[in-house]
Amino acid sequence: MVETLINLDFALFKFLNTPWLWGDPIMWAVSGVWWWTPLYLLLLWEVWKKSDRAWDKTLVRVFFLALCITGTDVISARLIKPGVQRFRPSHSIELRDNVHLVTPPGQSEPYRGGRFGFVSSHAANYTGIALYMGLLLGGGSWLWFLLGWSVLIGYSRIYLGVHFPLDIAGGALLGAFLGYLMWRIQHKLIGHPVATE
Numbered sequence: 001m002v003e004t005l006i007n008l009d010f011a012l013f014k015f016l017n018t019p020w021l022w023g024d025p026i027m028w029a030v031s032g033v034w035w036w037t038p039l040y041l042l043l044l045w046e047v048w049k050k051s052d053r054a055w056d057k058t059l060v061r062v063f064f065l066a067l068c069i070t071g072t073d074v075i076s077a078r079l080i081k082p083g084v085q086r087f088r089p090s091h092s093i094e095l096r097d098n099v100h101l102v103t104p105p106g107q108s109e110p111y112r113g114g115r116f117g118f119v120s121s122h123a124a125n126y127t128g129i130a131l132y133m134g135l136l137l138g139g140g141s142w143l144w145f146l147l148g149w150s151v152l153i154g155y156s157r158i159y160l161g162v163h164f165p166l167d168i169a170g171g172a173l174l175g176a177f178l179g180y181l182m183w184r185i186q187h188k189l190i191g192h193p194v195a196t197e
Helices: 002-016 023-031 034-050 055-084 121-136 140-159 165-190
Strands: none
Touching: 002 140, 002 165, 023 140, 034 055, 034 121, 055 121, 055 165, 121 140, 121 165, 140 165
16 A cells, blocks of 8 residues: 555656746746745735734734744654655655756756655645635635645645655645644634724
C-alpha cells in the first residue's frame, strides 16, 4: 500500500513538474512571499472593515493569524521535516537527473531548497492563512478564492521541483487544521466579524 502510494506520488510529480512556456518566471514569482503583498494588504483591510473598524478586534484577529502562521511553520519545519526526513525531489537519488529545477533571477545555480520536504511549509502556511482568513471573512467566495490561491502556491512548489504532491497534501492538512483551530479560538473570544457591504 505504501509503495503504491509512493509510486503514484512520483508519477504525479513527474507530470506536474513538466515545464511550460513562461512557467519558470511565473511559478518562481507565485512561490515568493513579496509578490503577494497587495493581497495581504487587501485581506488586512477586509479584516479591519469586518471588525467594525475597531483596532482592538482587528489586532486580536491579526494576532491569531500570526499564531497560525508561526504554528504551521514551526511544526512543519522544526518537527515534521527532521522527524520524517523524506528527501525533496531536488535531492532525491532516484529523481535527481529527471527533475525540472528553476534558476532564480540573478543566480547561477538552480534552486533546490533544503534536504527534506515532508511536509511542505509553503502549503502549511498558505492553507492555514486561506482557511483562517476565508472563514473570518465569512466563507463563500473569499474562502474558495483563498483556497484556490493556496493550491496554486502548492503547485508552484511542485513545478519548481522542490516538493512531491504528498508533501503539499500533508502541509495542506496541517495548515487547514491550524487555520480552523485559530479561527475557532478567536471566534470564541470576540465573536464573528460583523457583516459589511
